[in-house]
Amino acid sequence: MTNPESPPQPEVDPVAERLSNLQPFIAYLEATTDDEWYVDKVRNADNTQNCVMGHLINWVHGKDYTGNISPVWDCFEEMWATTFMIYPVNDGESPSWMNHRYDQATPRERVIAYLRNLAAGDELTTMQVMEQYEREDVS
Numbered sequence: 001m002t003n004p005e006s007p008p009q010p011e012v013d014p015v016a017e018r019l020s021n022l023q024p025f026i027a028y029l030e031a032t033t034d035d036e037w038y039v040d041k042v043r044n045a046d047n048t049q050n051c052v053m054g055h056l057i058n059w060v061h062g063k064d065y066t067g068n069i070s071p072v073w074d075c076f077e078e079m080w081a082t083t084f085m086i087y088p089v090n091d092g093e094s095p096s097w098m099n100h101r102y103d104q105a106t107p108r109e110r111v112i113a114y115l116r117n118l119a120a121g122d123e124l125t126t127m128q129v130m131e132q133y134e135r136e137d138v139s
Contacts, residue, residue, distance in 0.1 A: 015072050026119065036050065036108075052107070098114075
């Protein structure tokens with residue numbers, strides 16, 4: 001008896017696969033210190049201080065990575081939160097439309113609290129915000 005040929009499997013995006021679960025990234029952030037965080041910019045010149053997106057790139061690629069960061073950045077924005085959603089939390093300016101206030105003392109504490117809520121479904125993802133906007137009468 002011959003086995004029918006199995007259909008080709010879709011190519012798995014390693015970045016999307018890695019970002020599909022926020023818990024490992026949250027654990028990475030928990031291991032950082034407050035001194036490693038930056039506001040108003042992605043990272044400093046020697047990559048010793050980062051905003052959440054700089055830490056994201058370091059988590060995915062390592063601190064010495066100098067290549068194209070767009071695939072990671074874009075994937076995170078599509079799956080979880082755009083920079084317009086997460087930068088205000090990082091920088092201490094929690095938007096009023098969020099379900100929770102993020103007034104913790106440091107960017108690290110604020111971002112970790114936000115990502116925990118995002119992972120738990122207590123904050124809306126990018127797609128959920130877009131779907132909510134489409135349901136509202138904006139005309």
